[in-house]
Amino acid sequence: MTQAEIAPRDRLIVALDLPSPELAEAMIDRLGDSVTFYKIGYRLTYAGGLPLVGKLADRGKKVFLDLKLHDIGNTVMQGVQSISKLGATFLTVHAYPQTMKAAVEGRGASALKILGVTVLTSYNDDDLHAAGYRLGVSELVEARAQQAQVLGVDGLVCAPEEAGSLRKIVGHQMNLVTPGIRPAGAATGDQKRIMTPGRAIAAGADYLVVGRPIVEAADPRATAEAIQAEIAQALT
Secondary structure, three states, X not given: OXXXXXXXXXXXXXXXXXXXXXXXHHHHHHHHHHOXXXXXXXXXXXXXXXXXXXXXXXXXXXXXXXXXXXXXXXXXHHHHHHHOOOOOOEEXXXXXXXXXXXXXXXXXXXXXXXXXXXXXXXXXXXXXXXXXXXXOHHHHHHHHXXXXXXXXXXXXXXXXXXXXXXXXXXXXXXXEEEOOEOOOOOOOOXXXXXXXXXHHHHHOOOEEEEOHHHHOOOOHHHHHHHHHHHXXXXXX
C-alpha cells in the first residue's frame, strides 16, 4: 500500500506495551473503534499476549507484531513461516541482510509484511560506536535501507527524523514506520530521536507508533483521537 492509499486513522499504531493480556484487552475496549491498528511487542508477547493477534484480526483490527527477529537464516525463516499464519499485518526483524532475506523467504506468499528495523530510536552515534559499529546512525540507517530494498523487504522502522532521507532512497513503495513519537509536552522517556506526530508525517512517515502517551493517559481515546487529528492536518 502506497502512502496516498493509507487512511489517516489507520496511520496511528497504538503500542500495547502492557504487562498482561487482560490489561491489553481492557485498553482495546477503552479505545473502541477510534483505533484500528495495534502493536504487540516483547512485553505483552512474553506475558501470554500472542493469541491477541488472532483476536484483534477477527475484530477487523490490524496488528504490528514487533518481535525484532534476528538469528541464523534457517531459524528466522521457519519462525516467520509460523508467524505468517497468525493474522498479523506487520512483523519486524533486525535489518541485517541475512535476517531480512530469510524473513522474506519465510513470509512466502502470505499477506504478512516484513519491516526491517534500521537502528533503534534509543541509540545515538555514541551507542553505536560503543557497540563496535564503524558507522554513525544516519550512515547505518541508509545502508540498511538500501539493502532492505534490494532484498524485497516491505518497509522500514526508523526514527522520524530519518524518514525524509529514506524516502529519497526507497521512494513510496516501502512503508516507513516510526516509533519515537511524542505529542507536544509529553515525556521523552528512553527515546533519544523523537518527533511530534504532525512533524513525523510531514517528514514522510507512513505509520506512527505511540505507546505510553496514549496507554498512560487519563483519557486514552481522546489522546488517540487528538493524534489522529494532528496526522490528518499534517496530510493536508
